[in-house]
Amino acid sequence: MKRRLFLASTISSALAACSPIGTALNNNDAFHHLIGSAQGLNHLLIGTRGLAREYPLSAIDRNFRVNGLPTPDDATYESYVADRFASYRLVVDGAVERKHAYSLPALRAMPQVTQITRHDCVEGWSAIGEWSGVRLSDVLAAAHPRADARYVVFHCMDRDDQGTPYYESLDLKEAYHPQTLLSLRLNGSDLDPDHGAPVRLRVPTQLGYKSAKWVKRIEVVGSFSNLYGGKGGYWEDQGYEWYAGI
Amino acid sequence: MERLPGTKVYRYAVLTRVSHWFWVIAFAALVSSGLQIFNAAPYLDASDKSNPARRVLSIDSPADGVGTTTIFGRTFTTTGWLGWTDDGMGGRTARAFPGWITIPAYQDLADGRRWHLFFAWIAASCWLAWLVSSAIKGNLREMVLRPSDLPKLWPMQAYYLRLRKEPPAHGTYNPLQKLAYTVVAFVLAPMIVLTGLALSPGIDAIAQPLTWLLGGRQFARLWHFVAMLGLLGFFVVHTFQVATQGLLNQMRSMITGWYRLGDHDGVGP
Structure with missing residues (x-):
């Protein structure tokens, strides 16, 4: 009986010790760096291969869940909404031979593709939507990235409470993936402000935070280490993995 | 042998x-x-996309100070343990699993x-x-x-x-x-x-x-x-x-x- 009591108290104290020990280790820079090392391995092994599953029309979520930040509370964005994005331009610049500034009608005049794919949020939930728009690869091909181009950065129109703007980035392989879209429509209608109007990036092979909303500028770069927090994205700067295929 | x-x-x-x-x-x-x-998403669905109609388990906080756990449609009050519990920083909050069992303790x-x-x-x-x-x-x-x-x-x-x-x-x-x-x-x-x-x-x-x-x-x-x-x-x-x-x-x-x-x-x- 004494032994069982001893055992029960040992097991419970061992269990109760996990969280405080783990929390203390989490605050240790060397350990935190060590456990981050799996990220490179995951990117190397999984990477960008294959195609995301495409679904039939019947699978669509008609009220597609709104993820991330709400509609930008920003005078410029509000003026775009007021004039139905007539003055909006999608700028493509950086390490490219030919810079572009696309109006919304110009994007609509490009070849359009449609995909019904699942959006997997980092929180754990999933929703299915029908996305239509322009292949990012078409826009990049028109811009002719220079030889030093490595990543494509998406600058967005929303900011958090501290005024930090949202941005995201993809490597060229993911950017040229045939399912990586600059989507203009969701479930048969033009994107509404909550879902990222007028242009939302759509990356079905990675988690939802990669699919940046309210994109205003696409910047091709050799490195993103001098941008904002240097980790290649708004959530990445807050500790989330840059490679979000897992 | x-x-x-x-x-x-x-x-x-x-x-x-x-x-x-x-x-x-x-x-x-x-x-x-x-x-x-x-x-971060305290529910489990027997489906491909999220679907509340096929929810097997969910841990919620329907009101401040109340935690509930719903398994196969049957709801149990689990205040203090699941749903409304230890926030890992000395307080209590709407949270599925308590801070004393998660790493890091806080969300x-x-x-x-x-x-x-x-x-x-x-x-x-x-x-x-x-x-x-x-x-x-x-x-x-x-x-x-x-x-x-x-x-x-x-x-x-x-x-x-x-x-x-x-x-x-x-x-x-x-x-x-x-x-x-x-x-x-x-x-x-x-x-x-x-x-x-x-x-x-x-x-x-x-x-x-x-x-x-x-x-x-x-x-x-x-x-x-x-x-x-x-x-x-x-x-x-x-x-x-x-x-x-x-x-x-x-x-x-x-x-x-x-x-x-x-x-x-x-x-x-």
């Missing part, structure tokens, strides 16, 4: 012992960080994932290394449940329940141990790895049939949770058995490798 009770035998190779203890650490880290990740999905995706490699490597070396050395043979063990399962259970004086004759492991080890090593371990992989959108793009076979991505999340509960159940029974069936001998054998045979222990399959 008959050996007398009291004889010391070298039962566990270095690789088995090292991988065992690394696995213990990795399992603790994976459960704690996994519950942290679960907290932090990014770091929870960082832990989980690192220790998943440790746990999977330990399992694979042990499996391959045991298979090569032939030790798996004495551990795997065979058809001839099936009739011995109940007599062994009856012995544990003190309904029977003697256990059925057995080798290194008794029939119930073989059952438990076989289920853990060949059912739960592969299941938790595959269901975890199926959650990755990158892997889903490479191996679409995997997620599909599991019933979809949310269903894979549910299976992953079920496999965790299975392993947790094994952990509880395993530690109880170790503690009650000669704690010092058992602990020594998993540290030094040397095990002292008991009255009913044999050697071999």
Whole structure:
């Protein structure tokens, strides 16, 4: 009986010790760096291969869940909404031979593709939507990235409470993936402000935070280490993995 | 290969012992960080996309100061334990699993994932290394449940329940141990790895049939949770058995490798 009591108290104290020990280790820079090392391995092994599953029309979520930040509370964005994005331009610049500034009608005049794919949020939930728009690869091909181009950065129109703007980035392989879209429509209608109007990036092979909303500028770069927090994205700067295929 | 009770035998190779203890650490880290990740979407659906109509489990806080857990549509009040509980910073908040059981203690999905995706490699490597070396050395043979063990399962259970004086004759492991080890090593371990992989959108793009076979991505999340509960159940029974069936001998054998045979222990399959 004494032994069982001893055992029960040992097991419970061992269990109760996990969280405080783990929390203390989490605050240790060397350990935190060590456990981050799996990220490179995951990117190397999984990477960008294959195609995301495409679904039939019947699978669509008609009220597609709104993820991330709400509609930008920003005078410029509000003026775009007021004039139905007539003055909006999608700028493509950086390490490219030919810079572009696309109006919304110009994007609509490009070849359009449609995909019904699942959006997997980092929180754990999933929703299915029908996305239509322009292949990012078409826009990049028109811009002719220079030889030093490595990543494509998406600058967005929303900011958090501290005024930090949202941005995201993809490597060229993911950017040229045939399912990586600059989507203009969701479930048969033009994107509404909550879902990222007028242009939302759509990356079905990675988690939802990669699919940046309210994109205003696409910047091709050799490195993103001098941008904002240097980790290649708004959530990445807050500790989330840059490679979000897992 | 008959050996007398009291004889010391070298039962566990270095690789088995090292991988065992690394696995213990990795399992603790994976459960704690996994519950942290679960907290970001505290529900499980038997479906591909999220679908409240097929919700199997959800942990909610319908009002300040109230926590509830709903399993198969039946709701239980779990205030203080699940739904409304320890926020990991000395207070209470709307949160599925309490801070004292998650890593980090406070809500932090990014770091929870960082832990989980690192220790998943440790746990999977330990399992694979042990499996391959045991298979090569032939030790798996004495551990795997065979058809001839099936009739011995109940007599062994009856012995544990003190309904029977003697256990059925057995080798290194008794029939119930073989059952438990076989289920853990060949059912739960592969299941938790595959269901975890199926959650990755990158892997889903490479191996679409995997997620599909599991019933979809949310269903894979549910299976992953079920496999965790299975392993947790094994952990509880395993530690109880170790503690009650000669704690010092058992602990020594998993540290030094040397095990002292008991009255009913044999050697071999």
